[in-house]
Amino acid sequence: MILIEPILTIQHVKKDFHHQPVLKDISFTIPKGSIFAILGLNGAGKSTLLHIIMQILLPTSGKVQMNGKPILKDKIGVVFQENTLDEELTIYENLVLRGRLYQIKRKQLHQRIMYLAKELGMESYLDKKYKHCSGGQKRIAMIARALLMNPEIIIMDEPTTALDIEARKKVWDYLLKLNKEKNLTIFYSSHYIDEASLATNLCILNKAKIVFNGTYKDLITKYSNKHLEIDLQNNTLKKEINSVSTAISYLNKLDFNKINTFSLKNSNLEEIFLKLVQNENSCI
């Protein structure tokens, strides 16, 4: 097995709000170059954890590090759950403002903005005031801002909420290209199951605790059941089983002449996710 070194290390992070625990002893690492999704129902603690990693909230205890050192804000690209650019400026002006903050030269900054506008499909509304942009356009501008400084890692809280299917595809195509070509680590929270399935690594939070942390493959191997569905002449039989051989021996007990069709499918990510977050006692 190849061990990939972590870019982020989250160690024993706890967070209380008004003496109520919102994160209870969270520890995990994010491998360099991974596409890492954090999943959980509303209120699970995803944004709180991301805010701690983004350095805008202090943990009650525990620490987060990047490459073994305290996290520096200019080394990470962040996309908050809320759209937070200056409403009175255009998207272009917002991006210039951000770049000037980090002292990028004007010409270089202009080229960088135009390049990102093309890759993210932002060209037609680059000169629109932020307050006049649609929710989806604002979201893409937030992502562009996060990528402006060529970060090693982009951390995004529900990045594609409000994006239509076409815009979501465009954004993800570009992020995946950066992952592949520049080894950009992508760390994001989501409640879209199809978006979660893009991830190489998954961490599922439920009621302030981690209930699963591992690769997408681990999750499927560990929790996926097989669903056997047999369409008979006068009824349909549905059974949850754990192996192909069980399915075959089950089918063998039936009269083949009465079977119209049958199918054997693995549980999908949504079913596994619900099973994990609905089981009060589930925990790694």
Ligand SMILES: Nc1ncnc2c1ncn2[C@@H]1O[C@H](COP(=O)(O)OP(=O)(O)O)[C@@H](O)[C@H]1O
């Ligand atoms: N600033 C805050 N003060 C008090 N409670 C908060 C604050 N921020 C979040 N919470 C609470 O912490 C819990 C987790 O919230 P959050 O991290 O936003 O969850 P998620 O992003 O998974 O939906 C919720 O119960 C929420 O009400």
Ligand SMILES: [Mg+2]
């Ligand atoms: Mg949230």
